[in-house]
Amino acid sequence: MLYINCPHCGLRSQNEFSYGGDATVKRPDLNKEISDQDWDNFVYNRKSLRGKHWELWQHISGCRQWIKVERDTSTHEIFNTLKANEETI
Amino acid sequence: MQKYSIFSLIKNAFSNHKKWDLAWKDPTPKKEYDVVIIGGGGHGLATAYYLAKEHNITNVAIIEKGWIGGGNVGRNTTIIRSNYMYDDNALFSEFGMDLWRKMSQDLNYNVMFSPRGIINLAHSDAQMNIYARRGNSMRLNGIDAELLNREQVREIIPMVDFSENVRFPIFGGLMQPSAGTARHDAVAWGYARQADSMGVDIIQNCEVNGFDITAGKINGLRTSRGNIKAKKIGLCVAGSTNILAEKLNMTLPIETHLLQACVSEPVKPILDKVVTFGAGHFYISQSDKGEMVMGGDLDGYNSYAQRGNLPTLQHVLTEGIAMMPFLSKLKMLRTWGGIMDMSMDGSPIIDKTHIEGLYLNCGWCYGGFKATPASGWTFAHTIAQDRVHELNAGYSLNRFSTGHLLDEKGLGTKTWIS
Numbered sequence: 001m002l003y004i005n006c007p008h009c010g011l012r013s014q015n016e017f018s019y020g021g022d023a024t025v026k027r028p029d030l031n032k033e034i035s036d037q038d039w040d041n042f043v044y045n046r047k048s049l050r051g052k053h054w055e056l057w058q059h060i061s062g063c064r065q066w067i068k069v070e071r072d073t074s075t076h077e078i079f080n081t082l083k084a085n086e087e088t089i
Numbered sequence: 090m091q092k093y094s095i096f097s098l099i100k101n102a103f104s105n106h107k108k109w110d111l112a113w114k115d116p117t118p119k120k121e122y123d124v125v126i127i128g129g130g131g132h133g134l135a136t137a138y139y140l141a142k143e144h145n146i147t148n149v150a151i152i153e154k155g156w157i158g159g160g161n162v163g164r165n166t167t168i169i170r171s172n173y174m175y176d177d178n179a180l181f182s183e184f185g186m187d188l189w190r191k192m193s194q195d196l197n198y199n200v201m202f203s204p205r206g207i208i209n210l211a212h213s214d215a216q217m218n219i220y221a222r223r224g225n226s227m228r229l230n231g232i233d234a235e236l237l238n239r240e241q242v243r244e245i246i247p248m249v250d251f252s253e254n255v256r257f258p259i260f261g262g263l264m265q266p267s268a269g270t271a272r273h274d275a276v277a278w279g280y281a282r283q284a285d286s287m288g289v290d291i292i293q294n295c296e297v298n299g300f301d302i303t304a305g306k307i308n309g310l311r312t313s314r315g316n317i318k319a320k321k322i323g324l325c326v327a328g329s330t331n332i333l334a335e336k337l338n339m340t341l342p343i344e345t346h347l348l349q350a351c352v353s354e355p356v357k358p359i360l361d362k363v364v365t366f367g368a369g370h371f372y373i374s375q376s377d378k379g380e381m382v383m384g385g386d387l388d389g390y391n392s393y394a395q396r397g398n399l400p401t402l403q404h405v406l407t408e409g410i411a412m413m414p415f416l417s418k419l420k421m422l423r424t425w426g427g428i429m430d431m432s433m434d435g436s437p438i439i440d441k442t443h444i445e446g447l448y449l450n451c452g453w454c455y456g457g458f459k460a461t462p463a464s465g466w467t468f469a470h471t472i473a474q475d476r477v478h479e480l481n482a483g484y485s486l487n488r489f490s491t492g493h494l495l496d497e498k499g500l501g502t503k504t505w506i507s
Contacts, residue, residue, distance in 0.1 A: 001398060001399060001400060002390075002398065013400075014398070014400060015400055019389050019390045019505055021344075021391075021503065021505070022344075022391070036490055037490075040342075040489060040490050041340065043433075043489075043502060044342035044433045044489040044502060045340040045341060045342055045489075046331075046340070046341075046342070046343065046344050047331065047335065047340055048331045048343065048344040048345050048391050049331055049332065049335060050331075050332055050345075050393040053391055055390065055391065071390070073345070073391045073392050073393050073394075074392075074393040074394055075394065076392065076394060076398075
């Protein structure tokens with residue numbers, strides 16, 4: 001069982017959360033020229049490495065806020081959690 | 090190579106089975122190979138076997154970080170099927186079904202292929218319509234499919250909950266009678282033994298640390314057991330694809346996720362089909378030892394841990410008990426996890442890359458085991474001929490850019506949703 005420290009509600013079990021994927025993926029800036037490669041990188045391509053991984057979770061059965069979680073993908077240890085609008089370290 | 094038969098079995102019985110040849114050797118890596126396959130799982134071993142058998146390329150090495158067959162080929166639920174709607178998936182998988190049917194004879198190794206049939210249960214009229222459409226598509230591609238109504242399903246698998254007041258009543262199901270199961274370890278060992286006998290070097294406990302690329306062409310690789318030159322390299326590393334892709338400066342439409350499976354204590358024969366629950370993600374069959382073999386959803390977050398978490402298992406088994414209430418009386422014998430190379434449209438990638446001499450085989454999601462022979466066969470063709478075969482033409486790497494996705498389940502890019 002993962003225990004995630006929601007920045008709004010405190011420590012809760014993973015049962016209350018829903019996963020949202022890699023948090024470092026940035027949507028291309030729509031005011032600029034966007035190449036196909038930029039769209040591919042945003043929509044499809046993922047690094048998905050072993051080790052520390054910043055990812056999005058939604059506290060769906062709690063405050064319903066999206067949050068950022070830094071978790072190790074090989075040990076599942078959670079190091080950090082941030083509100084969605086806070087920048088990753 | 091020593092042929093396995095009733096006669097060799099009797100002969101070796103006289104020497105207390107102490108004089109059997111080793112099934113494969115343990116060679117030290119040579120300085121150079123024509124082809125190096127990275128990954129000694131089912132797909133890697135099959136690729137090496139078909140390179141030797143179909144294309145006469147025998148100066149081949151398989152480089153495996155751990156031991157052969159220690160990854161997903163030893164961790165799956167052994168289901169073999171070709172019940173796909175899209176042509177690319179259906180024709181590829183059905184080609185594989187033919188290879189499965191001949192495999193034990195072909196490899197002189199009993200892989201215990203058991204074409205017992207698979208039934209996908211339907212729980213609504215809408216789902217029956219979808220299954221009718223999929224079944225028709227399958228039949229147009231020459232694959233056997235039967236749409237069953239509620240009574241027909243009841244006749245075949247009466248242990249499923251047919252009560253009137255359940256949350257997901259059984260409306261019927263789609264059956265592929267020729268689908269089935271096989272003994273997964275035997276598949277890896279059978280391919281390894283034959284590949285080895287034709288001259289392939291199976292090099293275990295050898296980790297790939299990096300690649301030697303000059304002017305966009307692959308020259309070799311650096312491993313924990315020294316540098317190896319290679320004209321061509323094939324990547325067959327499933328859940329570790331992203332780790333090697335990083336060493337190649339490639340970012341792929343793949344995420345690595347954790348999938349669990351489990352078996353119950355062995356019980357007397359009750360289920361002679363593979364059955365899937367249609368209102369969630371749960372599949373079940375009974376092994377030859379009598380264990381109920383079960384699996385379902387991914388754990389749902391990127392992971393390289395080959396072990397699972399209990400909430401997902403509980404969720405999956407809740408579905409199982411909803412479908413077959415007797416399961417609640419069984420004790421769990423074992424649970425385990427494997428890491429899946431989840432592609433962004435649910436279909437695999439078997440293709441060349443932008444690096445000359447480097448070939449990619451990944452993205453198998455939930456369906457890697459059943460694809461073992463077809464994947465090995467088409468990947469061997471792609472490597473040997475330096476061009477894709479028509480069977481894997483749809484499994485291109487650039488389909489994500491061009492929009493030719495093969496999204497069989499219509500889930501989009503959220504690979505963890507099932």
